[in-house]
Amino acid sequence: MSLSRFAQIFPPERLLTSAAHLSAYESDALTAFHSRPVAVVVPESGDEVIAAVRLCRELGMPFVARGSGTSLSGGSLPVAGGIVIALNRLNRILKLDATERIAVVEPGVVNTQVTLAAQPFGLHYAPDPSSQTICTIGGNVAFNSGGAHCLKYGMTSNHVLGIKAVLATGEVVEFGGESRESIGPDYTGLFVGSEGLFGIALEITLQLLPRAECFHTVLAGYRTLEEAGDAVSAVVASGLLPGALEIMDALAIQAAEAAVQSGYPRGCEAVLIVELEGPREKVAAERPALDALLAASKPIESRVAANAAERAKIWKGRKSAFSAVGRLSPDFIVQDGVVPRQRLGEALRRISEMSREAGIRVANVFHAGDGNLHPLILYDGRESGALERAEELAGRILKMCVAMGGSLTGEHGIGVEKRAYLPDMFSADEIALMHRIRAAFDPLGIANPGKMFPGGDAPALVQHGLHPLEKSGVISRE
Amino acid sequence: MKTPSTVAEVADIIRSSKKVLAVGAQTKPRLSQVPDEVTLISMRNLSGIVEYDPGEFTFTAFAGTPLREIVATLAAQGQYLPFDPPLVESGATIGGTVAAGLSGPGRFRYGGLRDFILAVRFLDGNGTQLRGGAKVVKNAAGFDIPKFLVGSLGSFGVLTEVTFKVFPRPPAMMTFAIPCANAAEAAAHIAKAASGRWAFDALDYDGSRILARLRGPQAALDLLAADVLDCWPAAEGVDNVVWDGIREWQFVGADGLLVKIPVTLRKFPALEAILQARNMGFHVVGGSVAYAYHPNVSYSDILNEALVGISLSGLNLRGFGGRLYFGESHHSAVAKSLKLAFDPCHRLGA
Ligand SMILES: Cc1cc2nc3c(=O)[nH]c(=O)nc-3n(C[C@H](O)[C@H](O)[C@H](O)COP(=O)(O)OP(=O)(O)OC[C@H]3O[C@@H](n4cnc5c(N)ncnc54)[C@H](O)[C@@H]3O)c2cc1C
Ligand SMILES: Cc1cc2nc3c(=O)[nH]c(=O)nc-3n(C[C@H](O)[C@H](O)[C@H](O)COP(=O)(O)OP(=O)(O)OC[C@H]3O[C@@H](n4cnc5c(N)ncnc54)[C@H](O)[C@@H]3O)c2cc1C
Numbered sequence: 140m141s142l143s144r145f146a147q148i149f150p151p152e153r154l155l156t157s158a159a160h161l162s163a164y165e166s167d168a169l170t171a172f173h174s175r176p177v178a179v180v181v182p183e184s185g186d187e188v189i190a191a192v193r194l195c196r197e198l199g200m201p202f203v204a205r206g207s208g209t210s211l212s213g214g215s216l217p218v219a220g221g222i223v224i225a226l227n228r229l230n231r232i233l234k235l236d237a238t239e240r241i242a243v244v245e246p247g248v249v250n251t252q253v254t255l256a257a258q259p260f261g262l263h264y265a266p267d268p269s270s271q272t273i274c275t276i277g278g279n280v281a282f283n284s285g286g287a288h289c290l291k292y293g294m295t296s297n298h299v300l301g302i303k304a305v306l307a308t309g310e311v312v313e314f315g316g317e318s319r320e321s322i323g324p325d326y327t328g329l330f331v332g333s334e335g336l337f338g339i340a341l342e343i344t345l346q347l348l349p350r351a352e353c354f355h356t357v358l359a360g361y362r363t364l365e366e367a368g369d370a371v372s373a374v375v376a377s378g379l380l381p382g383a384l385e386i387m388d389a390l391a392i393q394a395a396e397a398a399v400q401s402g403y404p405r406g407c408e409a410v411l412i413v414e415l416e417g418p419r420e421k422v423a424a425e426r427p428a429l430d431a432l433l434a435a436s437k438p439i440e441s442r443v444a445a446n447a448a449e450r451a452k453i454w455k456g457r458k459s460a461f462s463a464v465g466r467l468s469p470d471f472i473v474q475d476g477v478v479p480r481q482r483l484g485e486a487l488r489r490i491s492e493m494s495r496e497a498g499i500r501v502a503n504v505f506h507a508g509d510g511n512l513h514p515l516i517l518y519d520g521r522e523s524g525a526l527e528r529a530e531e532l533a534g535r536i537l538k539m540c541v542a543m544g545g546s547l548t549g550e551h552g553i554g555v556e557k558r559a560y561l562p563d564m565f566s567a568d569e570i571a572l573m574h575r576i577r578a579a580f581d582p583l584g585i586a587n588p589g590k591m592f593p594g595g596d597a598p599a600l601v602q603h604g605l606h607p608l609e610k611s612g613v614i615s616r617e
Numbered sequence: 618m619k620t621p622s623t624v625a626e627v628a629d630i631i632r633s634s635k636k637v638l639a640v641g642a643q644t645k646p647r648l649s650q651v652p653d654e655v656t657l658i659s660m661r662n663l664s665g666i667v668e669y670d671p672g673e674f675t676f677t678a679f680a681g682t683p684l685r686e687i688v689a690t691l692a693a694q695g696q697y698l699p700f701d702p703p704l705v706e707s708g709a710t711i712g713g714t715v716a717a718g719l720s721g722p723g724r725f726r727y728g729g730l731r732d733f734i735l736a737v738r739f740l741d742g743n744g745t746q747l748r749g750g751a752k753v754v755k756n757a758a759g760f761d762i763p764k765f766l767v768g769s770l771g772s773f774g775v776l777t778e779v780t781f782k783v784f785p786r787p788p789a790m791m792t793f794a795i796p797c798a799n800a801a802e803a804a805a806h807i808a809k810a811a812s813g814r815w816a817f818d819a820l821d822y823d824g825s826r827i828l829a830r831l832r833g834p835q836a837a838l839d840l841l842a843a844d845v846l847d848c849w850p851a852a853e854g855v856d857n858v859v860w861d862g863i864r865e866w867q868f869v870g871a872d873g874l875l876v877k878i879p880v881t882l883r884k885f886p887a888l889e890a891i892l893q894a895r896n897m898g899f900h901v902v903g904g905s906v907a908y909a910y911h912p913n914v915s916y917s918d919i920l921n922e923a924l925v926g927i928s929l930s931g932l933n934l935r936g937f938g939g940r941l942y943f944g945e946s947h948h949s950a951v952a953k954s955l956k957l958a959f960d961p962c963h964r965l966g967a
Contacts, residue, residue, distance in 0.1 A: 238808045239881050261812050283757045290674075290754065296761065297732045312949045318879035320906035322718065322932040322942075324773060325731055326952070328764025332757055352814035375672060378695055378785040417816050417833075420844075424837035477753045481672050509755040546756040553758055564758055569747050572958065573760055579954035591759075 141198050142178055145222070148190045153181040164223050167210040168270075169556055171472065171526055176203070176217035181225045185245070185303075185341040191224055192339060193309040201585045204339045206247060206275030211473050212554025214282060214334055218588055224339065226277050232256050233342060240347045241300065241317055246277025246340045253345060262347040265292040268550070269458040280340050283332035285550030287383045287457065290508035292348070294550060296331040301344035304330060306337060307581030317344055329576075334552050335587035337580035351382070351416035355426050356450045359438035360407030364388055364503075367409035368484045370436035371507045374413060375480070377432055379425055382416040384508030388487075390467065391460050391502040391515070398463035401456030404440040411438075411507070412457055460504040461515065468500070468517035470526070474533050475551040476540030480510035486543060490514055490536055497532045511549035512540070538563055553591045561593055622662040624777050628744035630658055631775065631964060638967050639775040641681060641713030644704045645934040646871070647941060648717055648770055651967045660712050663777055666690055674754055674783050675735060680712025680776040687711055697786040700724045700733060701819075706865055712776045717934065718768025719877075721864055722819035722830065725811075725903030731767045733782045739766065739774035742960025752780045772966025773959040787832035790818075792859060793845055793852045795827040800889035803827055804882040806849070807904040813848075815841060821863065822901040824889075828859060866935075868900055869910035874917055874936030876943055878907040878929055891923040914939045941967075 145154055155161060156178045165173040177200075182188045195202045201221030208215050217223050229245035232252065236242075237260035242253055250271040253264040267286035268274055274284070279295045280302065292298075301315030315327035330337060361367040367386050374381060387395065389408050396403055403410050415422050415429060433441055444450035464471055478486045487503060490512075494501040502515040514536055518529040537547050541563045547553065553561060561570060574592065578584075618640075621627045631637055634656040640649040641660055649657065660681035669676040671694040678687055684705045691697050701721030702714045715737075720729035727733075736750035749762025766774055797803040803822040810817050810829060819830040829845070829852070831838050846852055862868070869875050880888055882904045892899050892909050897916065899909045909920065909931070917939030924931055924944030931943035959965070 236883075237812065238804075239883060240808075240812060261814075283761070285755060285757075291727075293728065293732055294755065294757070296764065297728050306951055308950065310950050312951060313947070316879070317881045318905050319724070319903065320720075320729065320877075320879040322768060322877060322879060322930060323947075324769040324955075325718070325764045325767045328731055328761050328767065331764075332761045349812045349814070349816070351816075372672065375674070378788075380785050418814050418837070418841055420840040421816065421833045421837040424834040475757075477751070477755050479670075479673050479753055481670070506755070510753055511755050545753050546751040547758045549753075549755040550757050557758075561759070564751070565748070568745050569749070569759075572741065572745075572747055572762075575958035576760055576762075576955065579951055579958045582954075 141200060144194055144198070145178060145180060145191065148187060148194065149180050149182070153183070155179040155181070164205065164208070164217060164225070167208040167213060167215040169211055169213045169216070169472070169554070171520070172213045172216050172555055174217045174219050176221055176223045179223040179225055181228055183228045185229065188224060188226070188229070188339055188341060189305045189311060192305045192307065195222065195585055196307065196309050196583065199583055199585065201588050203587050204277065204281070204335045206278035207249070207273045209270045209274045210278065210282065210554060211475070211551045212548070212556040214552050214554035214590060215278070216555055226275065237262065239317060242345045242347055244276050244343055244345065246275060246280070246343060248276050250274055250276060250279060257347045258350070261350055263350045264345055265298055265348050266295045269461060276343055276345070277340050280331050280343055281333065281335045282550065282552040285506070285511070287385055287506065289506065290384065291380055291382050296328055298346050299327060299331050299343060300346055302327050302330050302340050303342040304338050304340045307583065307586035315344065319346060334554065334591050336577050336591060338586055353417065353419040353422045354444070354450055355415040355422050355429070356444040356453055357413045357429070357433060357441060358403065358453050359411045359413070359433055359436070359441040360404035361409045361411065361438050362407070364409045364487055365484050366436065367411045368487070368507070370411055370433060372481065373432045373436060374429070375508070377428055379415065379429060381413050381508065383412060383414040384506070385412040385457055386410070386505055386507045387457065387460060388503040390500065391464065391504045394463040394467050394502060395456040395460050397466050399455050399459045401452050403456055404442070407439055412453060457504070464502050464515045464517065467502070468519065470520040471515045471517045472529055472533055473551070474512065474514045474516065474536050475548045476512050476537050476545060477549040478510045478512065478540050478543045478545040480508070482543050483507060483510055486512060486539065489539055493532060493535055497528060499529060499532050506549070509549060510545065534560065555590055558591055558593050561591065618657040618659050620659045620662050624663070624740070624746060627658060627663070627775060627777065628740055628746065630656065631740055631742070631744040634964065636964055637775070638965070639712070639716070639771045641710030642683070642708040644707045644709045645713065645717050646937045647933045647935055647939065650937055655967060658775065660710060667778060671696055675752060675780060676783060677752060677778060677780040678711050679778055680710065682711050684709050684711055684714060691783055692786065695786050696783045698733060698781060699727045699784050700729050701864060702730065703864055703866060711779055715767055715776060715779055716769060716771050722821050722860060722902050725820055726816070726818045727784070731764050734763045734767060734779060735782055736780035737763045737766055737776055738778035739776045741774055742962055742964045750780070754782050770966060773956065775965065789833065789835040789838055790857050791831045791838045791842055792855050792857050793829045793849070794855045795829060795849050795852045797822065797826055800886045804885045804904065808882055811904065815845060820903055822904070824899060828855070830860070863900065866908070868898060870912060871935065872937065873910055873912040874914045874939055875908060875910045875934045876920060876931040876936070877934055878909055878924065878931040880905065880907050880929060884927065884929060887927045888929060891927060895919055895923065
């Protein structure tokens, strides 16, 4: 049987086939979906990944690359009858060149490790998803992950200079390189965001940026979400370019406060986090303008982080929001739609109407500067039909985002979860082109099949419960 | 040369021709140099800004829109394209700039054209109208086709409309010149400046000096300037107009050879050595891309051999008659399959 062929590549302790082992890989962070793979292989070198992919190709066997399994859209959900290629042991930083300001890393390197390695040189890796202490660069590349600083610094793709990958055809390619510029079509740019459908990234060249010298972080609490939204519009209109512009609503504040006690102002319907950053002279020159317009926006309370510890505390509340919401509700799904920034107020009003109509609580945390919403839809999977109702509400929110001229996803990817909605955003001809592109990289359709594109088998749903890695104690939500 | 005025007409031309190449203003003549059997499609009548809402930090324009019009429209609202697209005054179009994959000095701070393009409308090799990306500042749905088409030189699709992210334009600018004896010294200065606290907006090297630019509020620049002069005692302030000539590539005449060569700081000295040995001039943007030039296009073959020797590659933008690609070439099976995915009948491109 085919597993014996894998046993020629992987020793028994890195070829997992027992139910106990496999159950830890059945889901990603979209815990409502689960699927058991035939086996999990745990390569320790790029050559082992290449050998595994080439064997899959020979056998016509599906494979799913997996970093830390924190995907919120079912991207790393295993495929029935296929294998999972777990990349966590490919976690070496192969090169850190402070002169060129680049790092070359293996895909299993955790996001924050790059910044930790770069810090002694005054550099950092800009993309900072809230999951950054767990998620891997390989997963970030596959999803073009974002974070709180995208308006000014862009998403993962804006920081990836080169990729060495094994494609589903077995071909090993090197796209881009160490220069920040390239000639010819941007293959690196195409690979980033391909959701594991092209092959597996083996080495990734990242650009590093100098760490900003100075931050001016303001936390402002408002009576209504609309007032917070107006403050964002005022900041945008002022000609300032903040490093971050984030909003949380009352339910999200309540959850974050219960979880990490960031000391967010009480009695607010919304908090806004605005951050200026740069050389101290520049921050000093821009600060009065920001302070004045925030004062004019009439917050209940506004607070400036006096030092690095206070800044960290403000950000901790924001970054723990998703996991904190777990305290309010046994289960939740996170949506990730984008709307034109000026329609944020309207979008939030409609989400709150839909939430009331459906009788389902929705907490909102969002990247206000980008128009990127994160409605957290709370449900209790033990109630019959609750998951389906939550998913229906999620679908209505997504369709609203697209109808407003936005996108289904700003940073979490389509995955399994949103694949049925792809035709709401793209025409049949456009999806056909994407299929042809996919087929160029993967003619057999073995790399992460059943993701991104509508159709295909529906994975099993579990109504309730913790992430399998949480159950097994590998990760926790805080 | 055909000059369609609607997207449907462009589609008809594609379908009824053996081979086509879309061109803008042909400011990069080598990129629109084609054999006789190729029909040129001028995009100049598909021009104009379609949508622009300053509050969204985005605009959408037809591919044939001159950069000049875009830059002026954004400036009137206090916004700009931070990557400094080249050849604004020379008449370049936004579509040609995307297809050629060109950014200027400002790419150093926030990234190049690829980092600001959000969405495209284009026609594939069958003349089918398609879109990629989304007209919002953040999007992760579907494959990133807009990025892929950057630098595709008209051979994967005919762009008809493009959407970009823009930034507020900083109120003031200040430029310093730091004299350098050679590329090694220049690379050291760039490395120091690029990882420091100053947040330089551009760091170019023209063969004898670094041109370093700061942007921001005037009050901040006045204070930062004092520190820059402390750290680089040989530096002196120069007039900001120096960037106008760089933007228009005035270092070489329009019919000379001009080759774009992606590079790194470590390869900088080797590149300088081969160019100097061949009496070629060069200008380097952000330590990451060199523009090598010579008035005589016949230098093309000599340059090619030299680049192969130091494992660099290049693209000829202007040397009409000279070779198109230089140096090390990269071939992959997937590139050929991708070409078929966009253009099954091989109709697009020179
Ligand atoms: C609490 C929490 C907060 C989060 N916050 C954010 C946020 O702020 N911003 C954001 O963008 N996302 C966020 N996420 C989502 C998630 O962390 C990101 O999508 C992340 O990039 C996934 O990384 P991972 O290593 O867990 O990848 P996985 O979940 O293991 O995999 C994700 C996808 O990448 C593919 N993949 C993995 N490695 C490779 C590789 N080497 N080559 C090719 N494909 C590969 C997989 O097949 C899968 O399709 C959050 C998730 C959680 C649980
Ligand atoms: C003297 C002069 C007069 C001009 N007069 C006018 C005028 O009257 N009206 C007007 O609108 N413009 C005018 N222009 C502008 C000119 O037509 C365009 O600027 C020019 O064609 C833009 O192309 P480019 O120089 O940016 O790129 P080019 O050098 O033409 O092309 C660069 C590369 O991009 C490709 N490419 C270009 N466009 C596309 C596309 N849409 N899709 C896919 N690939 C593409 C080409 O095939 C080539 O590989 C003038 C320019 C000059 C210099």
